[in-house]
Amino acid sequence: MAQMVGKYIHEKSENLDEYFKAIGVPYIPRKMMIASNPTVEVTTSEDGQWSITITTLFRTVSYKFNLGEEYEEHMPGATIKSITTIEGDKLITQCISPDNTHTTRVYSFSEDGLIISYKHEESGKEAIRHFKRV
Template identity: 30%
Template structure:
């Protein structure tokens, strides 16, 4: 099922992301840059069950490697140090990050050939939509 997410994705829309970043505690300057950035997401899987997710933008590049259902340490694009676990639930890749007694979830799912990332922090929800990059 993870194979559906494999590939290179370009963000085409972002809704309510500033409010989401505020809920995370991201400072004003970083939010300004984050709101202007349209990152690419690259998802890969190797033969040993490791999943790699790279986020690339003019602002910052991040990469996480993980196995489903196994907690790992992550440093986010806004420099939070989190304990993260990614699960597969009803066809969605669900990434839960926890730090300092707080928790956020990013749910990624495929809808009509697009990758939809729904970011939730408390009652704040942001939705970022990606389309598969065309191969040359």
């Protein structure tokens, strides 16, 4: 099983613009997010709480959660309800936005890095971001 805890730097993205359009991200924030090279840090605490922190030049977002329990992600303009589970070398996050839109993020870990796959369930649009372990 690959080590999940660690720090990862962005290498490349695939189909991110189409995915962000599908989930309703406005033009300027979408272009800013696409141009960013985020760093992702995954940690766990002794009490079993997980944390995923995403840092860019524009902002830092941190999600803290316990596996299998609902938590909130605060985005500009919306609060999303999420549940994250673990399957092998993957953390899988199911999200429901206030307009009842469903998205899935799959964090796939390997010894070399992390791949985050995004899927907007209603449109079927998908995107992938590749990260290298630091």
